[in-house]
Amino acid sequence: MKKLLSIACALALFPSFVAASFEQNLAYGMQGSSVFELQDVLIEKGHLTGSGPTGYFGLLTLNAVKAFQSANGIPNTGYVGMLTRGALNSIVVSATASSTVEAIVETGTTTPQHEQPLSIVCPVGYNCTPVVQPAFIQTEQPVLGVISTPAPTSIPAVNTSPNLSIGSLVCDKKEGNLAEIGANWSAVDRVIASFKGTVLENTESGQRNLNYNGGQVINKNYSHYAYLPVETANLHYVLTAYSGTHIGTGGNQSYGTKVGDSIEGDISITPCN
Numbered sequence: 001m002k003k004l005l006s007i008a009c010a011l012a013l014f015p016s017f018v019a020a021s022f023e024q025n026l027a028y029g030m031q032g033s034s035v036f037e038l039q040d041v042l043i044e045k046g047h048l049t050g051s052g053p054t055g056y057f058g059l060l061t062l063n064a065v066k067a068f069q070s071a072n073g074i075p076n077t078g079y080v081g082m083l084t085r086g087a088l089n090s091i092v093v094s095a096t097a098s099s100t101v102e103a104i105v106e107t108g109t110t111t112p113q114h115e116q117p118l119s120i121v122c123p124v125g126y127n128c129t130p131v132v133q134p135a136f137i138q139t140e141q142p143v144l145g146v147i148s149t150p151a152p153t154s155i156p157a158v159n160t161s162p163n164l165s166i167g168s169l170v171c172d173k174k175e176g177n178l179a180e181i182g183a184n185w186s187a188v189d190r191v192i193a194s195f196k197g198t199v200l201e202n203t204e205s206g207q208r209n210l211n212y213n214g215g216q217v218i219n220k221n222y223s224h225y226a227y228l229p230v231e232t233a234n235l236h237y238v239l240t241a242y243s244g245t246h247i248g249t250g251g252n253q254s255y256g257t258k259v260g261d262s263i264e265g266d267i268s269i270t271p272c273n
Contacts, residue, residue, distance in 0.1 A: 022088045026080035031056040038080065041088055042068060160187045162241035162260040170225070171272040178225040179267065181218045181239065188241040188259050191218040193226040195267075197235035217246070217255070233269040238262055 026038055032055060039053035039061055048064035065084065066076040072087045080088075167180035181191050194215040201210050212233060216226050228235070244256025 021092065022080070022085040025082075025085070026057060028057055028059075028062050028078065035061070038065075038088070041091060045071075045091070047071070159184060160259065162188050162191075164191065164239045164241055164260075164263045166193075166226075166237060166239060166265065166267065169228075169267075169269065169272075177228040177230065177269050177272045179228060179237075181224050181226055183218075183224075183239075183241055185220050185224075187243065189220045189243045190241070190246060190255060192216070192240045192242065192255060193218055194238045194240075195226070195228065195235045196237075197233055197266075199230045199235075200232040201230065228269060230269060232271060235267050235269065236264065237267055238264040 022034065022038070024034060026034055035057045036053045036055040038057075039048055039055070042048035042061065042064040043050070043053065045068060047067040048060060050060065062078045065080060066078045068074075068087070069076040069078075069084055072084075074083045074087060161184055163182070163184040165182035167182060170178040170180060172178050179193075181193055183191050192215060196213045197211075199210045199212040201208055212230060212235065218224055218226060240262040241259040242256040243259050245254075246256060247254040
């Protein structure tokens with residue numbers, strides 16, 4: 001009978017973590033009895049300070065776990081995984097088997113330190129949202145604390161301007177004078193080039209002045225030149241851009257939807273040699 005009483009008294013002096021067994025992974029933000037038992041061991045080993053366990057895995061516990069891991073040759077990630085649980089369980093087994101156990105005595109009357117969630121600094125270019133870990137959820141994966149997603153980037157505006165222009169004349173021995181038509185061809189499908197003015201034409205009986213009034217469709221996928229089958233002229237040109245489908249022929253045509261404003265100007269033509 002006296003022997004049984006002696007055993008009971010010895011067990012009464014055991015620290016509370018003797019009965020603990022760490023079977024699940026623990027991480028920052030979790031709370032519950034397993035965290036309470038973890039803090040009990042960390043306090044016993046001198047890695048966690050305070051008036052007693054709180055059951056919340058906060059910043060103080062995170063740093064204490066890292067210190068415990070460093071002291072036991074485990075990568076100090078702060079995450080209580082298989083290696084850390086193995087070290088903790090070895091301490092529990094060792095304490096249970098020991099015949100001499102020192103009791104953990106709480107002293108002082110100060111208010112327990114309640115740990116606060118870790119402050120996460122969000123990297124530049126990312127939006128960070130804290131992960132709320134409900135008390136009743138037991139996770140088997142590390143709780144990283146934030147979900148990071150790339151910040152939205154602005155989409156460059158599409159240049160829908162026709163950017164019309166008329167270049168210098170090019171002499172083609174077969175076709176005569178050619179005028180290059182410039183445009184933002186990603187925004188337009190065709191340009192209507194109209195020319196009007198006085199043309200000096202050579203004939204067998206000499207030169208004569210003629211009125212010239214012509215228009216040409218300059219297509220996106222074909223030649224970008226306007227053909228001017230005249231030898232000498234002072235012409236006024238008008239360039240108008242369209243996008244969409246070209247429907248019809250002759251005098252009954254639809255060139256699509258007009259894009260931007262027309263541009264106009266004057267051009268002088270000399271004989272193409």
